[in-house]
Structure formats: C-alpha cells, structure tokens
Amino acid sequence: MTAEGAGPLVVCVPGMGESRASFRHLVPGLVAAGYRVAVMDLRGHGDSSVRFDAYDDPAAAGDVLAVIDALGGGPATIVGNSMGAAAAVLAAAERPEAVDRLALIGPFVRDHGSAPTRWLLRVLLARPWGPAVWRTYYGSLFGQRRPADHDEHATRALALLRRPGRWAAFQATARTSHAPAEAALPSVAAPTLVVMGDRDRDFPDPQAEATWVAGALNGEYRMIAGAGHYPMAEQAAEVLDAMLPSLGAGREHEQVSHG
Secondary structure: OEEEOOOOEEEEEOOOOOOHHHHOOOHHHHHHOOOEEEEOOOOOOOOOOOOOOOOOHHHHHHHHHHHHHHOOOOOEEEEEEOHHHHHHHHHHHHOHHHEEEEEEEOOOOOOOOOHHHHHHHHHHOOOOOHHHHHHHHHHHOOOOOOOOOHHHHHHHHHHHOOOOOHHHHHHHHHOOOOHHHHHHHHHOOOOEEEEEEOOOOOOOOHHHHHHHHHHHOOOEEEEEOOOOOOHHHHOHHHHHHHHHHHHOHHHHHHHHHOO
16 A cells, blocks of 8 residues: 555555556546545555455455555545445445545446356456456456556556466455445445446446446446546546546645645
C-alpha cells in the first residue's frame, strides 16, 4: 500500500490480475484536486503476500477497511475497479461510518455467466496453458486509447503473476463469487458513481450493466467512450472529469488549506 497527498482520504482498489499500478495515471489528478490517496494491492497480487487462506470479496473488503483504519479511520471514498468494486460495496455495507462515497469502475458486483461457463474459466486458467490464456484475454480488455507506458505496464503486470505462489493465488481469486456483494447492495448508503468504458468486453452490454449497478445503489453512472475495462489507466483525464464533481470535498479542502 502507498499513500500520498493531503485532504480527504481516497482508497483505490484494483481488480483481479492487476496491481495498484493500474491507478498510476489517476492518482496524480486526485492528489492535485486535494485528496490523500492510498492505493493497495489485492491479496496475492502486486507486492502483497500469498500467505492467505482466503482471496475472495469479503477478504478484500476487510483489507480495504484495515487500510482505512491504518490511515486514521476515514471516512474515505473507495475507488474500486472490477472485483475491487465488490470489495468496496461490502466495506461500505459493513462499516458505513468508514465509507462516505464509492466510485466503481468497470464493477463486478454480481456473478455473470452460467455455472458451466464459470467452470470453463477455471479450466482455462489452469496450468500449463492458464498464463497464456490470461495474457491474451488481459490484452483484449483495453479500449481504443492506451497511455504511452501501456506496453511496459502490461509486461510488468504479467510478470508479477509469474512469481512464486502468484498463479495459485490468482486462480483462487478467479474462483470468487460476487454473490455476497450483490446481497449487500441494498445495505449501501454511500453516494455512488459508476464509471464504465463502453468497450468493456467483460460485459455483454457495458451500458446496461452500468445502469443496473447504478440503479441498485441509487447512484449515477458515466460512460467513457472508447474505454475498456481499465478506463482509469486508459483515459485518466476523462475519469477524473467524471469523478471530481461527485467528490467535491477535496477541492474545498484545497481552497481552505491555501487560504
């Protein structure tokens, strides 16, 4: 976990197969807008340990809340991408006093596909062919515009999964059911913004999914044209434009701090 900036706390949570570096282009804009921004890794990902008994959404939610507590107890805005959004939802439902807003990017907050489809995914991610399958699929998750450092980042993201114990942790993470997050949706009171790339191939109809998630959380959604599953990396400026009006407090803090 890393943290920088000053002001209201924002905790960024990446998705499966990614690391906290997926927020590398979003963090500077949030810091400049007057926020203290913490970016964490999922269990078994990035620089996290692989010595865990659980790699599911409830475990990730507990880790998010532990980060908030370690940084003063919040309340915090949680920015969750992919399954990081499920962790954000569960954290907000469990400790509403610790979470004052949610920004969910390409959110997985319910299960998709049939049981046979999910079983097939597990088979495809098994060794020895699993890493090659994921490399191909991961590359397809990005949209039309990619940052200048995209190739370097993708190479490092895939290399992180090749370290000892990482692929087993990744497979355990891939078996996660998002049913607990879906069950928690009615308990979330935090104002929510859903950000979805209109080319996010993880969903058959990205706009329909964004509409559904926003409706379930009484929130709003913004579509990012041409973006895939990681719009905060692909089009950080557009994501910031969507997020900052719904946050507001950071700019107010910045104005007070600087007179």
